Amino acid sequence: MDIDIRHIAKLSRLKIEDSELAGYEKEMSDIIAMVEAMPDISDELTVDPENAMKLRPDIIGETKITRDEILKNAPKIVAGCVVVPKTVD
Amino acid sequence: MKLYEYSACELSEMLRAKKISSRELTESVLDRAGEVDKKVNAYLRTDREMSLRMADRADKLIASGEAKSRLAGIPVGIKDNISTKGIATTCASRMLENYVPVFNATVIEKLESAGCVISGKLNLDEFAMGSSTENSYFVTTKNPYDLSCVPGGSSGGSAAAVACGEAVVALGSDTGGSIRQPASLCGVVGLKPTYGSVSRYGLVAFASSLDQIGPFGCTVKDVALLQDEIQGHDKMDATSADRKYASLLDNLNDNISGLKIGIPSEYFGEGIKPEVADAVMKSVKELEKRGAKVVPVSLPSTGYALSAYYIIACAEASSNLARFDGVKYGYHAQNCDGLIDMYEKTRSEGFGREVKRRIMLGTFVLSSGYFDAYYKKAKLLQKRIQQEFADAFNSVDAIITPTSPSEAFKIGERTSDPLAMYAADICTVTVNIAGLPGVSVPCGYSEIGLPYGMQIIGRKFDEQTILNLAYAHENAFGGFRRPEL
Numbered sequence: 001m002d003i004d005i006r007h008i009a010k011l012s013r014l015k016i017e018d019s020e021l022a023g024y025e026k027e028m029s030d031i032i033a034m035v036e037a038m039p040d041i042s043d044e045l046t047v048d049p050e051n052a053m054k055l056r057p058d059i060i061g062e063t064k065i066t067r068d069e070i071l072k073n074a075p076k077i078v079a080g081c082v083v084v085p086k087t088v089d
Numbered sequence: 090m091k092l093y094e095y096s097a098c099e100l101s102e103m104l105r106a107k108k109i110s111s112r113e114l115t116e117s118v119l120d121r122a123g124e125v126d127k128k129v130n131a132y133l134r135t136d137r138e139m140s141l142r143m144a145d146r147a148d149k150l151i152a153s154g155e156a157k158s159r160l161a162g163i164p165v166g167i168k169d170n171i172s173t174k175g176i177a178t179t180c181a182s183r184m185l186e187n188y189v190p191v192f193n194a195t196v197i198e199k200l201e202s203a204g205c206v207i208s209g210k211l212n213l214d215e216f217a218m219g220s221s222t223e224n225s226y227f228v229t230t231k232n233p234y235d236l237s238c239v240p241g242g243s244s245g246g247s248a249a250a251v252a253c254g255e256a257v258v259a260l261g262s263d264t265g266g267s268i269r270q271p272a273s274l275c276g277v278v279g280l281k282p283t284y285g286s287v288s289r290y291g292l293v294a295f296a297s298s299l300d301q302i303g304p305f306g307c308t309v310k311d312v313a314l315l316q317d318e319i320q321g322h323d324k325m326d327a328t329s330a331d332r333k334y335a336s337l338l339d340n341l342n343d344n345i346s347g348l349k350i351g352i353p354s355e356y357f358g359e360g361i362k363p364e365v366a367d368a369v370m371k372s373v374k375e376l377e378k379r380g381a382k383v384v385p386v387s388l389p390s391t392g393y394a395l396s397a398y399y400i401i402a403c404a405e406a407s408s409n410l411a412r413f414d415g416v417k418y419g420y421h422a423q424n425c426d427g428l429i430d431m432y433e434k435t436r437s438e439g440f441g442r443e444v445k446r447r448i449m450l451g452t453f454v455l456s457s458g459y460f461d462a463y464y465k466k467a468k469l470l471q472k473r474i475q476q477e478f479a480d481a482f483n484s485v486d487a488i489i490t491p492t493s494p495s496e497a498f499k500i501g502e503r504t505s506d507p508l509a510m511y512a513a514d515i516c517t518v519t520v521n522i523a524g525l526p527g528v529s530v531p532c533g534y535s536e537i538g539l540p541y542g543m544q545i546i547g548r549k550f551d552e553q554t555i556l557n558l559a560y561a562h563e564n565a566f567g568g569f570r571r572p573e574l
Contacts, residue, residue, distance in 0.1 A: 028450060
């Protein structure tokens with residue numbers, strides 16, 4: 001199968017250099033060829049009753065983590081906010 | 090005998106009898122790391138001052154009689170995809186090179202409450218994606234039995250550190266074999282617990298429906314000791330199982346008389362090195378001599394499991410890793426032309442090749458027009474594999490297979506062929522797909538001394554039976570042998 005690596009990279013928010021294209025195409029095609037051997041199964045997907053997830057109540061919990069601590073890991077901050085490139089002119 | 094050479098259970102008794110201090114033990118372990126890690130590269134970072142501070146705290150707890158846990162004072166190595174507050178957690182990726190979590194994973198909270206010492210953060214394949222630790226952005230870990238070979242992966246640092254005595258026990262994570270396969274290649278014991286039995290809160294997510302944190306040790310008892318400490322329900326993980334967890338160590342029993350062991354022929358044929366299959370069957374014979382009954386079982390969909398695994402795991406990874414965008418934390422590319430360019434540059438420069446390929450594969454199988462052909466098919470196959478295991482467990486108590494189809498392979502041998510690398514997980518991925526517990530134990534050595542591993546798979550939440558079998562095997566077979574470095 002031909003895979004449009006550029007399109008998939010765009011959906012994945014990745015930039016693939018021209019020099020890397022052929023390599024990715026070959027590897028992805030090999031993997032897809034392997035997975036295409038999976039059998040067709042006429043069945044429906046159901047939720048596993050043994051593994052039903054319980055959601056937490058939607059209430060704000062107590063935390064000792066401060067805003068300043070969290071922002072320490074942000075690459076760029078101004079006035080207590082993370083900074084992103086301009087999106088609207 | 091130096092302190093790092095004792096098992097965690099022996100050290101626990103020595104600490105509580107006040108024959109040794111945690112500071113002495115921690116110094117011994119860190120000195121050992123200082124001596125051998127130049128060769129092995131198991132650790133990404135250690136912090137002697139921090140570890141000794143934790144050791145002093147443990148010594149005070151033990152002296153005052155406040156130490157409740159048998160793990161108090163024991164140094165534990167931590168895979169570097171488990172969040173440690175104030176200690177960099179990089180996932181062996183450039184993307185998180187400078188990331189310092191502001192919170193602890195639940196397992197770390199538990200270890201700290203128990204009075205454990207963190208000996209350092211251990212190497213892995215980037216974001217736990219790989220089977221050799223060669224995908225680490227920082228360094229390739231070496232196999233301590235042969236430095237020209239890989240230690241397995243993705244928890245290669247954890248397995249190698251325990252084998253060398255650079256950590257008494259260690260934590261890893263297992264999405265498709267990432268605890269059991271490196272345990273096998275490094276000749277130690279590694280347990281992948283039942284999905285839901287150990288909280289994943291604070292484990293950097295790769296494939297959330299398959300990921301599970303678990304313990305490494307030199308002995309079965311050490312693995313039971315560490316698993317006792319980390320298992321249990323956690324409200325911070327919605328998939329955590331709310332049930333009673335009995336002590337595995339207290340109930341460890343090597344009387345396996347009457348236990349039925351299933352042998353699936355699908356795990357002993359094509360793709361499995363005959364020497365590995367022979368070593369495993371020799372071990373099974375030992376268990377038979379001790380009273381276990383051997384029964385053939387069939388798991389017919391095994392041959393498709395690797396395909397289903399890579400589709401499900403990559404689909405989840407493509408979604409989980411979307412959070413790395415260069416805005417809130419992590420790597421941030423420079424000189425970008427707008428928001429989209431910033432995302433693309435950040436992710437392309439921050440992620441390594443294997444991670445990018447898996448993100449793209451996941452994006453592809455989830456994309457419009459391909460979802461039914463790949464993702465839905467894989468999920469239906471997962472359901473069938475789960476059913477086949479359930480049927481097998483109607484007639485047996487445990488299933489035994491090789492852990493890895495071969496002993497450790499050479500560094501660089503498989504890096505350019507993803508399918509050859511993926512084949513390393515052929516015996517382990519089914520266990521994650523089915524959400525079962527599995528333990529790898531050393532079961533022999535190749536002609537040049539590389540370890541072979543045997544995998545024992547159990548029913549959901551029946552870690553006890555597989556550890557009992559592992560313990561009986563260890564007592565009959567001799568278990569772990571420290572590599573010479």
